[in-house]
Amino acid sequence: MKDRVRDICMIAGMVLAWSIYYAVSKRMVDITGSAFSTGFLLRAAALLFLTIQLGVTGGFRDLFRQGRVTVILVIIGVFGFLLDLFANLGYRFGGSLGTGTALLKTDVLMVNLISVAIYRKRLYATDWIGSILMLIGVLLVLGLDFSAVSFRPTDLFFLLSALCVTANAFIIKAAQEKHAQKADTISYYNNFVVLLLFALFSVARGDLKALHPAATPGFWWLVLLGGLAQTCIYFFYYRNLRRHEVWIVKLWLLLMPVVSTLIGVFLLNETLTVQKCIGIGVVLLGAVVILLREKLHSRTEANHGRR
Numbered sequence: 001m002k003d004r005v006r007d008i009c010m011i012a013g014m015v016l017a018w019s020i021y022y023a024v025s026k027r028m029v030d031i032t033g034s035a036f037s038t039g040f041l042l043r044a045a046a047l048l049f050l051t052i053q054l055g056v057t058g059g060f061r062d063l064f065r066q067g068r069v070t071v072i073l074v075i076i077g078v079f080g081f082l083l084d085l086f087a088n089l090g091y092r093f094g095g096s097l098g099t100g101t102a103l104l105k106t107d108v109l110m111v112n113l114i115s116v117a118i119y120r121k122r123l124y125a126t127d128w129i130g131s132i133l134m135l136i137g138v139l140l141v142l143g144l145d146f147s148a149v150s151f152r153p154t155d156l157f158f159l160l161s162a163l164c165v166t167a168n169a170f171i172i173k174a175a176q177e178k179h180a181q182k183a184d185t186i187s188y189y190n191n192f193v194v195l196l197l198f199a200l201f202s203v204a205r206g207d208l209k210a211l212h213p214a215a216t217p218g219f220w221w222l223v224l225l226g227g228l229a230q231t232c233i234y235f236f237y238y239r240n241l242r243r244h245e246v247w248i249v250k251l252w253l254l255l256m257p258v259v260s261t262l263i264g265v266f267l268l269n270e271t272l273t274v275q276k277c278i279g280i281g282v283v284l285l286g287a288v289v290i291l292l293r294e295k296l297h298s299r300t301e302a303n304h305g306r307r
Contacts, residue, residue, distance in 0.1 A: 007243065012254045013260035014236035017229050019259040026225035028229075031216050034207040035088045036198055046234075050188050053231065062185045069179045074185060076171055077193020083164035090157035101142050102159035109133055110166040110256065111247045121245060124297055126289055131247075133286030134254045140279025141257045170248045176242045183242065188233035212220020251290060258283055 028038040054060050064074060078152075090100050108131055117122040117210050175181040202208045220228040240249045264270035 009242055010236055010243070011249075013232065014240055014249075015121060015252060015255045015259055017232035018238055018253065019228060019256050019263065021229035021233055022256070023260060023263070024222060024229060028222060030227060031219070031222075032207070032211060034202070034205070034210070035084070036202045036205060037211060039084060039198040039206040040195065040202045040208070041223045042226040042230055043191055043198055045223050046191050046230040047195055047227075049050070049228055049231040050184075050191055050234070053235075054184060054188060058182050059188075062182060063188060066181075066185070069181065070189075071188035072158045072171065072175050072179065073181070075195055076168060077173065077190045078185060078197070079164050079171065079297070080190050081194045083161045083168065085245065086157045086164060088163035090155060090161065093154040093157065100146060100155065100158045102139055103155060104162050105135055105138060105254075106159065107162040107165045108247075108250050110162060111169065111250045114170065115168065115245065115247045121247070123247070126293060126296055127247075130286045130289035130293075133289065134226040134251060134283050135286075137279045137282030137284075137286060138254045138257050139274050140282060141261055142279075143273075143275065169250065172238060173246055178262070183238035186238055187231075191234065192231070222262070224295065238278065248290075251287075254283060255287070277304040 026037060028042065029035055030145055032038050054063075075271060076197070087100075087104060104246045111160075112123060112128065112131055116123055165261075172186060176183065176188055216222075237249070237299075240252075263274070
């Protein structure tokens with residue numbers, strides 16, 4: 001019972017942290033006009049919180065004892081940067097926003113396929129049904145107009161971003177299981193590498209010079225909130241990856257648009273449309289199918305055993 005409550009809290013924390021981060025990130029991009037300077041500012045704030053966290057837990061010494069595993073930790077950071085870069089390129093040069101949104105969410109199906117084909121995980125028909133239901137529900141919540149979806153060659157950037165997200169999840173899990181890396185160590189390396197890359201691009205483009213923090217009240221508080229949310233993402237996401245299969249963690253992240261929508265309705269006076277209501281219902285239906293996985297298949301396997 002305690003483990004179940006703990007799992008629910010960890011998953012809820014992950015979904016909430018990611019929802020807050022995306023809301024802050026979108027707001028910061030609107031304010032700064034640059035995804036690169038936004039990435040730099042939020043990761044810099046996250047570095048502050050991660051440093052405090054390691055100082056409290058005494059994990060600094062682990063940062064300098066990695067040896068050859070450092071290469072893997074750096075790769076995780078590079079993939080973390082690339083997934084943002086490809087998504088931004090897709091939004092800049094791709095087709096419709098709806099197409100990009102749909103393609104970015106294909107990481108759920110990619111994870112399922114890799115889990116089966118490479119890692120030999122057993123996924124039942126109900127797992128696929130639950131996954132597809134949640135994916136369709138999310139697209140409805142996001143307001144996707146299926147009739148307006150079109151595809152351009154530059155939309156491949158979205159698929160590359162989804163592929164980087166997928167690959168990074170498996171690399172992180174491998175770093176934890178095969179190389180006994182702590183979640184906080186991976187977090188620090190990941191954030192530091194991404195911060196450096198965002199800094200390089202921001203300086204090269206001159207985006208940091210164009211910042212005017214004084215023109216926006218509460219600018220630095222918003223940056224700190226985004227950095228804290230990113231730190232919480234590292235904390236919850238990496239620990240969930242250690243305890244659960246990658247495909248399960250990815251599915252629960254599909255609840256994020258639902259949480260964001262509810263936040264918008266109750267705190268920002270946004271309108272809850274019929275399509276969004278239907279989408280929330282479909283997402284929850286898919287989640288129920290996944291939650292009943294053990295009960296459904298333990299009974300089925302028991303019946304087969306009797307025969």
